[in-house]
Amino acid sequence: MKSLTLFALCSAAGIFTSFAQQQSPYKLAVKWETVDKIENAKNPVSKIIIENKGDKAINLSDYELYFNFMQRIHANSLPASYKLQHRNGDFYQLSFQDANRTLQQRDTLEIHFAVNGRFINFTDGPGGLFLQNKSNKQDIIQLSDHSFPTREHTSLETLAVRYAENAKFKAGAAQPIIPAVKSFSLENGSYKLLENSSFTMDATFDSNLFSNALKNAFSLNLKELSDTKKAAFKIQKDASLATEGYKLHVSKEGIDIAASTDIGVFYAIQSLRSLADAKQQIPFIDVTDEPRFEYRGLSLDVARNFHSKEEVLKVLDLMARYKLNKFHFHFSDDEGWRLQIPSLPELTQVGARRGIDFAENRMLQPSYNSGAYPKEGQFYSKADFIEILKFAAARHIQVIPEVETPGHARAAIKSMEYRYATYLAKGEKEKAEEYRLLEPTDASRYSSAQYWSDNVMNPALPATYRFLNTVIADIASFYKEAGLPFEKISLGGDETPKGSWSASPRINELLKNQQLTSHLEVWPYYIDEINKICKQHNLQMAGWEEMGMKNSGKGMQVNPEAKLTDIQLDVWNNSIGWGQEDLAYKLANAGYPVVFTSATHNYFDLTWNADFQEPGHWWAGKINIDRTYGFIPNNFYINIDQKVHGESVPEGYFNDKIQLTETGKKNMLGIKAALWSEKITNPERLEYMLFPRVLALADRAWSAEKEWEKGSTFNKEAYQVDFSAFMKKLATSELPKLDTWNKGYAYRLAVVGVKVEGNLLQANTDYPGVKIYYTADGSEPTLKSKIYKQALTVKQGNTYKFRVITPQGREGRVETVKL
Template identity: 45%
Template structure:
């Protein structure tokens, strides 16, 4: 008996001793059990592996992770539990007493996801171990995601489908410039020879832009323009006061390249057209470049041509923003919307309220102290440092954007999506309360401590809505706006607008708040739904007092009478600019942008169906991105018709075929409404965009399609009542040819190269051969048939290779610069 007790004690001690280093010892793997595309409620599996020769006790520790989908807790084996905490944070616990992982053994935990798990970026992330007794946390070091989920037969079907998609879009005649000018007339002639003997002349107001083109020609083409006028060819900048602020003319003849503009913006955009006109092959050091003779008369279709970047969910530093600005400038995009604030992070220093970044920019497993936010989107146990822009950083961004004729639109999200601000102000409250300074503690408090309202936001938060019945909420918003406005002033700019969010306040908010009840009683409100338009009116007045235009998401122009959100015409005369994203086909709001524009609201059409670049390119497991609004490849982005959205829709967001009957009762734009569509904008929410490389993968080349739709004039196939698909497809092929053969090559040169999405390979078996193509031209495929990974020394593929079913083939796209795409195995 004494011997048995000794063995039990030794075993117990060995198990307890291991628990301190669990995060270093265990290996965790994730697999998708159901790989059928589009299958509802699929089964996934987490496997916890013990690679050691001693059993590991499961007492006293748990695994925590982030997961963007909802897990059915009843689907989990009763030995375990998976509990939703808040947002996307889950706890995996061990419920069976004295459960252990056997030596060289494993535990498998299957669970059902509500909805779909369509690709690898939906998987559990940021796994860490919590010691339940000591509260010590550490990130799990060995975590593997199985992305090889397709059988060989499924892989063949997927690659053949990609081949057919690629094949439809190849073979175009390269368009000359992206975005397409309003008018471009090619002329016959020998062309304009640009060389070192070409002189540069300009009027004084164009000195800066003349310097830009001189620097581009010298650094990129190796051609140094002469400052002395001679009898040879000449590049000139000429003032034309009859042109609009962003308009320009270009005249290229055998002996001159003349740019006309009324100011620097037009001259700047003319330079971008010259850059686009010069092919990627000519973007190299040479003694001369020949340009075609032509005339261009150009103006933008929309005054607001925007890119929205979310740096709140996952932070992207100043250098990443500079790279985006450079690319935007090259394609004549002029509004950078920075989503700086959300539930998961506050990313802008506000010096008078330092807690916003001291608490709101940090995420850690120690969040229960109130000194950080909880882990989100794979951030893990340990808080990262300096995940925000200092005031100096932001001023640099403002100035750099201005130099490139881009306005930064600052978004301070309110009243929903505000958990980072709320938690930061709770920490501030506790700090000043401990000092006995109640007035200072309550100065910027954003939540009512007695509020018992129950709700769940779109991202499953239960505590992310500011209380708009408290004066301290408006005091907070006012102070933040004042400090942001001062940053613009320090940058030498006038801040003209502020974006205050306004989207996705969940049902149930404020319903059981004493502060809201007091507000309603004072204003004789009969329903909590009346609080929403009251809030919008109040912040609209606040912005007006500060000389600012209020901008926000579509809900700012809407109200709820208890039967869902609908247009609120009562606020249309306030000039509130709305970003309207909800046009999801099959969702019922396909005409929302048009309803709001017709009602009198200025609308920036931010189409989730076409321009949300955080959405996955295609419905395959190895493609990153969200899927809730469908899939957006280059074709889908290009196909967006801002003023005639329904004309070319053939599928809903789930990929099911639809007919025009779906839109028969939908509201069309009136003449007034069409004037109120003031621009278009892309979105890139960053839940799944953790790095600069992933950000650029998601943005490019789709941003080029955005530029085309934002700048180029309304097309003939957009104006008509019937969609001319053959004319559209011809234009798209020409666009793709320009993108693949020229523009992506230029993105290899700028800023050391961008990490754009390389084209997908298509493969189809036919007559003893594998037929191959790529999504857009200008890229080479390399392959092996001996099991090795393809590299630049491997054999280059033409249009096909001989196929031997006994061999394993590996293919990948490799650029001339050596950048390698994903390996495709067949």
């Protein structure tokens, strides 16, 4: 291939007018295909195929192709007939160098290129493609007819491996409740919930909260009685129970709940929801329960790709049903600012809009498949946020907002640059500089983890702290108006790229004024300063792990300064093979309150497995539900045998890693999952990535420590018994509820495994007990097809197809076996 050097990062050139979407006379389609076999290929070649489906030829030389692509396109991968520029972030511009590159009607053009990395599945492909006329900027052709490659047939070898994995499920009973309770005893019989029921309640509890929670759970019409003997539900006070603990007794006389707080009562109701069958019958049971961890969380990224208020509420409702209690609301990042801040309206006027008209910072550049035209209204208004707060609080979920700083701050920086230009044009220089977050004379050069060259706030500018103080004050006012306490905020702190501030005159002044000896000392200085702002607002500051670290010349290490150890640290980096597997334990042992946000177990944007049809990232490995359920927060080394890309962990690899001390265990607040939305552009994909893995997260966060978590060796047999019990409950009881709750959740359906030996074919799924529909004539399975019940006697030459289908008709992936 001819050599092509990627151009340096740059911002958009020229002044664009406001664009209105126009009807193009051309009918173009685009698809992406892999060329190399991608499973183990390094720097694989793939291709963008542009097809002219219309009756009019187009001169591509008049246009430039823009697209988003998360990996770096390899130098030397395109011929000289193309000129490629990396604009910034994941945004590319490709020019056609031939003077008359015409795409005739019904013809196609293939553009081959290699990446500096690997592919693993269909979501690795480019997106957000459009053509823009070089001379008429209003002439934009959105390539919305975009198809991804598929794999029609999974090999029999792969299906057999999947079958063997699925066959590991052990015989035995399903656990009765998700998340698993501390202790229980079951008896024969069940209690039927009636639509019109009565209850008695200790006067210290809120009867409205109780009746609303039960109505939401079971659509019951409740009446409060004074006669305890006649009541179906009896709610009693037991001050000896933990704040979130409860006791539950179900018998033929009714349902007794004991708790010390309304929260305990609420969680008892959630256990009833898990116990109930489709006819609202509850088995006779005695339960004593309380959570293992006080922090049981989920972080949702709505900045990279926006997700509506309605979808957030839907996620919150399911979180509460499985006793998760912390919602980390990631609404700001490089690619978007999604919360209205009345004092700084530019944050959503600019930061919530992406499109090709991004010159002079009137909007952000296209990112993560957003396309040429901005989507309006992609942010939460003040009223939206207050509604979310109240909805969460009613379900005992604390909302913890995150303002990214100093890195991952490009949306804020560009929004404030627009504000700066607006006031400067009015001659109001002082007002213009009030919230300006960058220093124009800063010559520092860097590239962030997502390839941004301009995404870091400057800690030497008073405007940076003024900005944060103003944003926090506005958010505080939202909580006050909602009538809720504002106790904690995350200020990010992660992935500030190497080279930031290295050539900043204002930073050099700061070093002198603060008597700092090097640029490395700016980091702990900054963390201390923003922590002071949080304390002024009576807030605990949370942030990513770097907030508890500093670089003294040998890389980032734990910062032992006691004045910073009140910061909650969300620790994600335990990637196997990267060398920081023990970081969460180091920080907890040093006195920091830690929430273990394990990338290797609980980053739900990662793909389920290596199947090409499974969506998601793969950089920290692959995360199926077994992986999430098998996370051992306080002793996580003992069941790790592979590095992030599947290589075996060498014998003794973890011998020199730090173990969690007794002090560290006290500082381990809990666990959290994160869903980053670079590849998640609609609610169906969001729910697919979250569920059912969230249920495994909830089980690990709530349920008591298991025997297989302890010691220096892992008891695989004991683990598999517990995991099988969990999965049987999940597949046969909980997933059918997810089909109907809140109009249904688009959770990941089970996938079929197949083993063929001689003329016998056996099939199973990765969720035990779900129905498999099949055909033997090559047709697509439907609800009217046969249900697989036992091994099939098969014939050579026949084509068999298998899939899981829900009673509501939602169809899983088809697996085809050609004999």
